[in-house]
Amino acid sequence: MSNAALPKDGSCDLRLRCATTVEGLAVTIDIAEGRVAALRPPDEPLPPAQDEIDLRGALVLPGLSDSHVHLDKCMLGLAWRPHRAQGSVRAIIADEKAFRRAERVSLAEQGAEALLDRMLHSGTTSLRTHVDIDDVTQLDHLAQILELRARWSDRMQIQIVAFPQSGILSCAPVAGYLDDAMRMGADLVGGLDPVGIDGDRDGPLDIVFTLAERHGRGIDIHLHDGGELGLDEIDAIVMRTKASGLGGLVTISHAFALAEADDLRLGRIAEALCEAGVTLVSSVPGGRRCPPIPRLRELGVAVCFGTDNVRDCWNPSTVISMVDRTTLAAYRFDLRSDADLTALLDPITTVPARVAGLGPGALAPGARADLIVFDATCGPQVIVERQEPVLVLVKGTVAIDRRGRAAG
């Protein structure tokens, strides 16, 4: 137990009594000025608290992080639209552009606000969203998502990736827009299948890494390209990360090609990813494209989870909760032991906090008091029961409270 962040007079704004940590410890949690001020053993004498909640042994986790979402694509605010585009990434891009030209409501109304609300209710308190930048949207989506981020700043920590959804070389104005996007307030430079979309492995990567270095920002590249082509692109991103000194700031999202690598090749790539400081993000997709997440964990690779598409032109899926995402991973990889299930919390808590500054990551003195409470005794129970939190605190303030409903 530590009281490192406790205010000098020992007081706190909110005290959570009788909490259980993911390690199984019974603790009293003191919160002051939006942060965890102290974790105390249950029998420790307590200084005054302005307010108290008795959790009656409930499990407390740090707020969950969604490392890959598309707030601007979501259509939760609109009537059901059947999935139309078949096959290739290019076909879906064309379908999405047709949708955008026809739709005239704001992104908040289209679904971004509904999605944020559902995410918060499911325990997500931090996220990284990609925002489309192409010849149709130009910088309009970015401007709208920046406004939404400001409006939600007390409820959700949001990182923004300037995402070239139609490619960079094959969509002429995009390189300039990406540069502008960094000045407007985007946090990271995005990328998309250099060969699959732009037909050139090095040209788009040159532009992405140059922009990141120029603006001192990180990179997050969508990589759907499979097979040898995709593996070669991963090698190229690793080499550029080392050469540019951007280690720790580069993410590859999806990396479907890793599902096709044999164990020897996977081991070599994993070593290179670790050495270069490149993170992977997976939505734990169905089909044959999911990278071998437990094996990558064994090999030491930093893996985060994200929802990716929610009711949009890419996928009608409405799996929003990060707890549900861990359930998908448990099912997909047939994980059953408490140790294996508990490890699935890392890609939505500790890893995104460490590699991306997303979320508090852990329940610890000094950490931002984004805390979620479950009617459970341990993490595995939350995952296999696909639980929703009964209480969500953001910066020490109660944002969602289902306790009355649970008791009734």
Ligand SMILES: [Zn+2]
């Ligand atoms: Zn995506």
